[in-house]
Each structure stands twice: as structure tokens, then as C-alpha cells.
Amino acid sequence: MKQSAPFLGLTQVLERVRGTTSKNEKVGILAEYLAKLQPSDAEVAARVASGRSSERGSKDEAQVGYSTLLDVLREATGATEAEVSRTYLRHGDLGEVAEELLAEKKEQTLFDEQLTLAALGDAFAKLRSTKGQGSTSAKKGVVKSLLLSASPLEGKYIVKVLTGEMRTGLVSGLLEEAIASAYGLSKPEAARAHMVLGDIGVFANRAARGDVSGVRIQPFRPVNFMLAEPFATAAEIAEHFGRTVYAEYKYDGIRAQVHKSGRKVRIYSRRLEEITSSFPEVVASLQGARGDFVLDGEAVPFEGGRPLPFQLLQRRLRRMEDFEAAAKKAPITYFAFDILFRDGKETVDLSLAERRKHLAKVVAGTTARMAETVDVSTQGEIQAAFRRSRDLGYEGLVVKDPDSLYGMGKRGSGWAKLKEELDTLDVVIVAAEYGHGKRAGVISDYTFAVRDGDQLKTVGKAYSGLTDKEIDEMTEKLKEITVRDFGYRREVKPEIVLEVAFDSIQRSGRHDGGYALRFPRIKRIRTDKGVSDIDTIEKVEKMFSGQKLKVDER
């Protein structure tokens, strides 16, 4: 086998990719580089370029926490805590901090051994397999020896991958194109192989071997999920399809791909991570089903014929309690809405109507259920189905074309989703923080409050919705009205009013108002309003009790 290529070469290529905004150039630079690599190197390079250190779908991640990385950076470079945090504030990116600190220190070190892609891949594998007691210090050792043998540029990319913050503008589609161009695949060929293999590295490896034509869906290789396109109104959905289609409840749970072969069942999340151990009931419910299959559906907290609040799932996912307790508090039902593979054959190229027939056969006799479907065609029928769904405690509708194929990884026009936006609230900013990454050096995270008599009570924190220019102006303004400066956080005089939209309201101990807005986004800066015009905690309470689902976040 050829010698593995140096990692330095990849980092230089990634710098060039970052340096251009032209998508074609990004693709061209990367394709030229990949074409020269042997398959195993292409695998590591493509994965790193996508910002990952481990294969998608693998149960173990090589990622290392911020605080561990900060420790290692100090140890490897001799920088003090204050130096590290000063450098961090300047860049807002730990990779760039690593580069700067390594550059300062590297003058006195000589390193003769070059880090290869194979060695990097091995180090990531070691991080993945290091678990249990003492794993933090073992991981530190691995990262430290990597950083000690790395040039500043290599150090930067090692840290970027380990924090999952690549920011090269290389979205997955561009990487896929680069691989296609490097190895002479057509775009559809590449797209399909990538979807089915799930992981960009595995895909690059197969492409470099000239072996993508035989790629097929198979159990225990998660594939990317089909996504729905958002629509604002029932009328738009009726017009979009223009015929009789299926309306399904939109279940508020966790998207889950269930794979079964023999008696073995594994479950994968939307990010293609294995989450089998979080859902023992789903395993139990499908273990006895006939045949082998890959299903798509939603794991929903569900009891007495009704959905329970989604938040009840979160503790379980964060592994904060044992499953017996979790299962009692929020028993899960798996609502299957699609099938991608059955008994040795892919079903993704069948129509949804055909796929549902297969699905019904697989689910029959198990405690898993099929998503409920009603036929709708007019705006009125869609609206009525939507109302019914909301009344029963579901989130809305996903409307599907019975003739559509399963578009892996696509936000295709075959599925349309309809959700209800709640009202907006007018709130005032009471505290703010500096952002990260692209937002380093600007104050972009805003804690906001509503009125409670003559006091202010916080109910959330918003990060999104403003343009860069607005954030710059906001930063200047917030500096001017700072009451107390804690470094990266400031308390400010409550005078900037925001109109925020959000998905729902939950009870929360995190804010002194006792509630938190879920997924708040800034709709507008209300320069026309002052603090006396903002909404009250009574209004928040009223909206909360008007919600179909009441959520307690304990």
C-alpha cells in the first residue's frame, strides 16, 4: 500500500477552500486534491473536510469537550488561562486559538515526523474507543500528543474537527460534488450513493475504489431522512398539490429510523447517530415483527391515546434518569410513516401508496403504530384536518403526495408541513452576551424580559433573526447602555424592545419569569416602542394556558 498522505496538505487545501466564496472554486480545489489520494486517505480527508472525526451512524463520537480542549491547549503550549481566554475572545473560535498559541510556542520545537491522514484517523479512532472511568485524561493524552506533533495550521484543524466547528463553507452538497468530480461520477449517482452510505468518508472511500454502482440500502447503515417543506397556510398546500393527498398528524417526538435484521433492532436519529439504548420500548415493540426492514417514523411520548409533551423526552435523551423511570413518566409509542427497505429489497423507489402497504404488513401485530392518514384535497379539508390535529394535541400536519418516492435527505416537494405560529411578544433586552464564530466580537445573544407589575421578569434568550448590520448597531448601542460589564456578558439598561416569535411556551426554572419561550427568533427591533409598551407576564401565562400541550421543564 502507498504511504499515507500528509495531513498538512489537507489543511492547506482547506485554507484555500475557506479563502474563496466561489462554490465552483471550492469544489474544484477539493476535487483536484481528492483525486490523488488512496481510498483510505480519501475517507479521512472527506470526513475531516465535512467537519467530522467519526463516521455518521457510529455510536461513539471522538468529539472532545471545550473545557478539556482548553486544558490541553494550555498544557501543550504553556499558555496561561488568561492568555487563552483573551485569545478566545478575539477569535471566538477554538481552532484559531490553537493556531495562534501553537505558532507562538512552536518557534522552539522541532518536529521531524509528519502527521499523516492515516495517523490522524487512528488518533480519532482511539478517542472514540476511549470510554468510562479515566477516559477524560486518556483523551487528553491523545489530543495532546496530536497537538504536540502538529504545525499551527494542523492544530487549528484538529481542534476545529474535535469541536465540530469547521466553518469552511463546505456544505455537504459541495463535498459530494467534489467527490463526484474527483472520481468521475454523475451527480445523481453520487447523490444516491452518498445518501445510502450516509457517511461522506465511506462514500469517498467507495468512490475512490470505483465501487459505487452496487451501493444499496441495508440494515444497520442509516440513510439520510426525507424532509418536509414548510408551508404557511392550508390554501398554499392545497394549491401546491392540486389533488387528493394524504394528511398525517405531525407528531412531536424524535425522528427515528428503525433497522431490523433477524432479531436485532437498531435505532438511528436524524443526525444518523445510534440511539437504540434510549428507546428500549421501541426495540421491544418491533423485535418480534416479521422479516428485515428499515422504517422511518417518530418516537412519541404517548399515553391513553394522547401525545404527552415533548419535553418529557429530553431527560431520557440526556440520559439523566434510568429508563424504567423514564418509561413510566413518558412511555413511548413508535409511529411509523414510511419504509425504505424490506426483506432484501429497497422500497424507496416505490410510490408512497405502495410503501404504506408494505409498512402496514410489517407493523401489523406489533405495538408500533402506523401514522394516521386521512385523504384531503381542498383547503377546507386540510384546515379541518389541521384543527383536529391541534385539538388532539399534535403539532400540525405533514401532507404527502401518494405518488411520491422516498427522497433520501431531501426537503422535497412530496411532503409539506403545516404548523401553527403562535402570537409574537414584545419584550425588552435586559442582558446580552458576545457571540461565537462569525459572531465573535459582536454582542449577538440577548436575554429578554416581560413586565410583571413594575418589575421585569426574564422569559428567554434570542440569538437569531437580525442581520449582521443590525447586530453591529445593536452591539454599539448595548455597549452604551451597559450597566454592569462581566466581560463576555453585560447587564444593560432595559430600553431596547424586540418583537419575538416562538414555537411554544414552557414552564422553566431557568428564567425568573418562570417560563421560557421555545425557539425564539427576533422578528423586529421595535424602535417605536419603549419599555412601558412591552407585554406582561400575565399575557405569557395566558398564552401558556391556551396551548394545547402544557409543558413543565423540571
Ligand code: AMP
Ligand atoms: P420540523 O421539525 O418542524 O421541520 O418538521 C419536520 C419533522 O416532523 C420531521 O423531521 C419529523 O421528525 C416530524 N414528523 C412528525 N410527524 C411526521 C409525519 N407524519 N411525517 C413526516 N414527518 C413527521
